[in-house]
Amino acid sequence: MAEDPTNIDTEQKWPLDPEEYKRYGRQLIMPEIGLQGQLNLKSSSVLIVGVGGLGCPAAAYLAGAGVGKIGLVDGDTVEKSNLHRQILHSTATVGMSKVESAIKYLTSLNPTVKYVPHIAHVSTETTLDLFTPYDLVLDCTDTPASRYLISDTCVLLGKPLISASALRIDGQLMILNYPPLPPGNSKGGPCYRCFFPKPPSPESVTSCGEGGILGPVVGVMGVLQALEAIKLICAGINSEEPVESRDRPILHIFSGRPGATSPFQFRAIPFRGRKSNCAVCSSFATITKESLTSGSLDYQKFCGILNPVTALRAEERVSVEDFAESISKPMTEVRSAKRTDSRKYTVVDVREKVQFELGNLPGSINIPYSELCHVTRSDNVSMSAQKESSKDGQPTPAWVTTLSKTSPDASIYVICRLGNDSQLAVQKMKEYGLGKGSERFIADIKGGFSSWREMVDPTFPDY
């Protein structure tokens, strides 16, 4: 085929390729974008850290909008449980690295964008070099440690950062280090540490795997990251306009829960500028490029490490096999006779109610771990408190009453999803005297339903 004679002409004549006018036409005609905005997008580079529930929609819209270069960072592979929310991956790419799976989709969406794969998790050794070639970073990760590391790196390199997160039906979004002025310059935008100087306690951190996540909720947050990225790129990333003359930095909170006037809610919390004693962006900063690369900063340690629970002695624990054996006979009798009170054991399932309803052992009773742990003192502090309380202030929890009614010589077996909560639950039960000295055997089932599925009943729902 002969060369297209119009090709050279158009390249010289018009700032965008003919194909680009067509592809981006619907956004080009918007005054917010226009030709200059599109050229800014084309010459920009964005690094997306985490190609999961946030990173997938963010990457899709940025690729669609014509960002020139998109870097994708993730060390994980695609799992089936990702697919309800991580929209770039598909049933066919389960097992593939998330980065490769995403690039496969994005290339078919917009082949004119340059995609750069980084198949690894971020670490203190790599972030400075990894982030340097990019204009803008999107934090789409899922741990406190990575959030602090990414934010610190962006401050040290002078890159703006768009950070979002989501859990269950709630989300948060922040534009950080914008304008991206050097540490110590109070006119620069605040960083993640300015918003949250102290990391959440490891016990309070819940992952999407534990707490659950609804696809559209994390999707909304990822889409908003793309929107903010496009706006920021079109406005000029390295603008040094002081923060005062812009809208104040804002922490956006999304809730999928219905509010008084809407089926969902956005809240905007205006923030002040950089925190005067921030460890990385203030003039009293202690975190430097050197301290980052030397390995003297341990982000995992800073955020606290949750050790595997070993709360019980060996004799307070039973294996799933032993448990299966000890319940096999009485369980059939109970089922046929429907005489639950004559059993010589009680099985307490401490998973949350929704999980219990997904599948449970016949005859087991559900006392969610959150109920076991919930302590409220009735100090008459609350005016809205509607709870009953005994005169001496410490009411007996309902679950203790329930278990007290079981036959005192019946053993209590406690089971949960993975075998951590069950150990703590056994401790709680003993604290409330349910062990009757050591008359009654109370034990945790090692490894919970995870082991149960593996060793005893492979059909038990795996969610």
Added chain:
Amino acid sequence: MSTLNPTPTFKILYFASCATFTRLPFESLPAPLSLRDLFPTLEKRYPGMTKRVLESCAVTVNLEYVDLEDEEVTGKGTDGEGMVIKEGDEVALIPPVSSG
């Protein structure tokens, strides 16, 4: 009767892990309350809450961020009692959400 002369209160909103801990999305607490007494009051009501969730929370009063480390806010080290949460105020406790 207290119903005829209700005690003045402020509204406190619990987000994310705070709501998980209290098992309430919001509630009313007696006003006025000095801001520096906020965490101790909540700790009394929900033992263990300070270490577990409060320490990492952003705190807002009427949608304005307040810095509990700021001496002007808490009145610590000064003669004043610092900022006071008044009747009808809306306080929000916002812990970082890190998953995604």
